[in-house]
Amino acid sequence: MLLAKTLRSSTFKLALIFIGIFGATVVALFVYVYWSTASFVRGRSDHATRTDLAILQKLHAEGGQKALVAAIAQRLSVDRFAGPAYLLADASFAPIAGNLEAWPPGLNATNPWEIFDAPEWKSDAAIHPLIRATFTTLPDGTHLLVGREIDELNGFVERINNALGLGIALIFLLAGVAGVTVTRRTVGRIEAVNTTSHAIMHSDLSRRIPLRGTRDEWDGLASNLNSMLDRIEALMAEMKQFTDNVAHDLRTPLTRIRGRLERAYNARRQGDRDQALIGDTLMDLDGILAMFSSLTRISQIEANDRTAAFRTVDLAAIAREVVELFDAAAEDRGGHLEAAGDQHVLVTGDRDLLFDAVANLVDNAVKHGRDAGRVTVEVTGGVGGATVSVADDGPGIPSEEFPHVFKRFYRLERSRRTPGNGLGLSLVAAVARLHGAHIEMRDRKPGLEFRLLFPASTPPAMDSAAATENKAAAHVP
Numbered sequence: 001m002l003l004a005k006t007l008r009s010s011t012f013k014l015a016l017i018f019i020g021i022f023g024a025t026v027v028a029l030f031v032y033v034y035w036s037t038a039s040f041v042r043g044r045s046d047h048a049t050r051t052d053l054a055i056l057q058k059l060h061a062e063g064g065q066k067a068l069v070a071a072i073a074q075r076l077s078v079d080r081f082a083g084p085a086y087l088l089a090d091a092s093f094a095p096i097a098g099n100l101e102a103w104p105p106g107l108n109a110t111n112p113w114e115i116f117d118a119p120e121w122k123s124d125a126a127i128h129p130l131i132r133a134t135f136t137t138l139p140d141g142t143h144l145l146v147g148r149e150i151d152e153l154n155g156f157v158e159r160i161n162n163a164l165g166l167g168i169a170l171i172f173l174l175a176g177v178a179g180v181t182v183t184r185r186t187v188g189r190i191e192a193v194n195t196t197s198h199a200i201m202h203s204d205l206s207r208r209i210p211l212r213g214t215r216d217e218w219d220g221l222a223s224n225l226n227s228m229l230d231r232i233e234a235l236m237a238e239m240k241q242f243t244d245n246v247a248h249d250l251r252t253p254l255t256r257i258r259g260r261l262e263r264a265y266n267a268r269r270q271g272d273r274d275q276a277l278i279g280d281t282l283m284d285l286d287g288i289l290a291m292f293s294s295l296t297r298i299s300q301i302e303a304n305d306r307t308a309a310f311r312t313v314d315l316a317a318i319a320r321e322v323v324e325l326f327d328a329a330a331e332d333r334g335g336h337l338e339a340a341g342d343q344h345v346l347v348t349g350d351r352d353l354l355f356d357a358v359a360n361l362v363d364n365a366v367k368h369g370r371d372a373g374r375v376t377v378e379v380t381g382g383v384g385g386a387t388v389s390v391a392d393d394g395p396g397i398p399s400e401e402f403p404h405v406f407k408r409f410y411r412l413e414r415s416r417r418t419p420g421n422g423l424g425l426s427l428v429a430a431v432a433r434l435h436g437a438h439i440e441m442r443d444r445k446p447g448l449e450f451r452l453l454f455p456a457s458t459p460p461a462m463d464s465a466a467a468t469e470n471k472a473a474a475h476v477p
Contacts, residue, residue, distance in 0.1 A: 015179035023172050030164040037160055042132075045148055046113075049134060052084060053146040060138050068144070069097045085118065085131050085147040093143060100145070107135055107145065115150065189218045193225065205233045253284040313354065315345040315386055315454075316379040322358045323377050326366055334372035337362070341389075345381035347454050349435045357431040360424035361390040361450050369394030369447070385456040391449035399443060406439070428452075 060068040065088075072086045076099055087098035095101060100118055107114040115132045133147025192209055199207040208229060209222040260277050267273075316339075323339040330337035347354075358377070365375045369392035378389040397405065406429040432439050432452055440451040 015183055019172070019175040019179055022175060023168070026171055027168055030168055034160055034164050041153055041156060042150075045132070045150065045153055046134075049084070049132070049146055049148050053134065053136060053144065056144060056146065057136060057138070060144070065096075065138075065140060065142065068138075072097050085133060085145070085149070087145040089143045089145070091141040091143075096142065098145070103143070103145070104133065107133060189222075193222070200229065205229070205236060253288055257281050257284050310348050310350055312346055312348055313351045315347050315354065315381075315388060316342055317344070318351065318355050319358055319377050319379045319388060322355065322362050325359065326362050329363075330366050330375060333366065335366065335369065335374060337366065337375045337377070339377050339379075341378040341380045345379050345386045347386050347435075349454075350431075353431045353434065357428045357452065358388060358390070360428050361388075361452075364424060365390050365392040365394075365448075365450075368392075383456060386454040388452040388454075389449060390451075391444060391447060393444070393447040396443055396446060396448040405441075 056068060056071060059071050063070075068088060072088060075084070075086065085098070085100055087100040087103065088096045089103050090096055093103040095103070104114050104116045106116065113132065113134050115130055117130055129149045129151050131147040132150045133145050135143055135145040137143050196207050196209045208226045211219050211222050211226075213219070260281055264274060264277050319341075320339045323337055327337050362375065362377060369375060373393045375390070375392045378387075378391075380387050380389075406425045428450075429439060431437075436455050438453040440453060442449040442451065
């Protein structure tokens with residue numbers, strides 16, 4: 001199955017194309033090497049033959065035919081068949097001297113070089129040797145042939161030819177094996193991804209792509225895909241929790257509304273009681289509408305590009321405005337709310353969203369802190385960026401709950417008796433992400449501290465309109 005997919009894969013087809021291109025290039029290179037080597041060896045042999053012929057011509061010119069015959073005899077005296085081939089023939093090509101008994105028929109004026117076998121030369125050999133020869137016509141009309149045996153030369157060229165052929169075959173074989181191996185490995189990893197994807201599509205979100213520990217690009221891809229799957233599984237779990245929380249938080253007010261309407265339907269009309277029932281029902285409906293309004297606002301912040309409304313704002317002025325807004329609520333519980341830190345801390349962002357984020361943090365601290373407690377809102381700026389800190393001295397929350405408090409509709413059990421829908425901190429998290437800020441939670445023992453850490457930046461100088469607005473906001477009673 002895997003082999004069939006390997007042979008059908010586009011990677012294997014692409015590998016075959018490159019093997020063909022590479023093979024053609026190697027064949028062309030080897031042909032050139034063969035041709036140049038054979039030409040060089042034959043050229044050296046022909047040069048030696050021409051040199052010997054020129055020497056014999058010179059001897060003939062200086063000493064005549066007698067000196068030439070003596071020179072040929074002297075060359076053949078050591079071993080008649082060990083050296084080059086010689087033949088001196090008269091004008092009718094009848095042999096005069098040398099170790100060849102007849103003039104080669106193909107060697108003439110139109111064909112000055114000839115390769116032939118000489119049965120009379122080395123007649124005891126199993127295979128007649130091949131001789132490559134040339135000739136010249138001397139001034140006295142005689143013809144002088146000089147040649148060399150080329151069997152060893154042909155053997156050398158044949159060995160080169162065999163070596164090149166074997167090398168080409170080996171290269172194609174190795175390239176084919178490498179292509180199949182690489183393609184098989186690629187297809188195997190892709191099949192692992194496909195298998196996991198099919199399992200996930202059939203609702204098995206716990207499946208993950210296996211890693212081989214090679215730390216190559218395939219392991220990197222698998223690791224990234226597994227991280228994506230972890231994120232998807234976490235989002236699915238959050239969606240399930242979100243659905244459960246919505247159902248839980250809507251069931252109580254809807255049940256109360258239905259109960260009131262049912263009692264009103266079955267009872268006689270009474271003006272004061274009906275007016276109170278309508279008021280309570282409207283209050284519950286307002287709470288439900290506020291819940292959906294908060295959900296819509298969070299979704300808009302997360303889905304839309306709100307950075308178009310960014311400008312330079314004074315974060316310290318926003319914090320002071322929030323403190324003035326919640327000061328009365330803190331006094332109702334006998335507590336104290338105060339602002340601290342720098343007078344002016346400039347950041348780039350959406351003023352309304354930043355106000356909502358700080359307001360939600362302060363609202364949480366006032367509601368869930370202790371009675372007659374203290375809540376401090378501190379804004380500081382520096383080279384590392386701006387920081388907004390909201391701290392209370394209440395009971396705090398368990399550290400194991402820290403990762404969950406920013407989920408939508410998540411509420412501690414003890415907080416379900418207090419007004420709210422569990423969306424405030426979700427809104428804070430959405431605003432922080434939009435502004436590139438980081439949220440920290442610290443257990444003060446007693447108390448809890450939320451910190452919004454804004455990235456370091458150099459905001460432009462605040463325009464006059466923004467400065468006027470921030471200054472006015474800071475003095476709103």
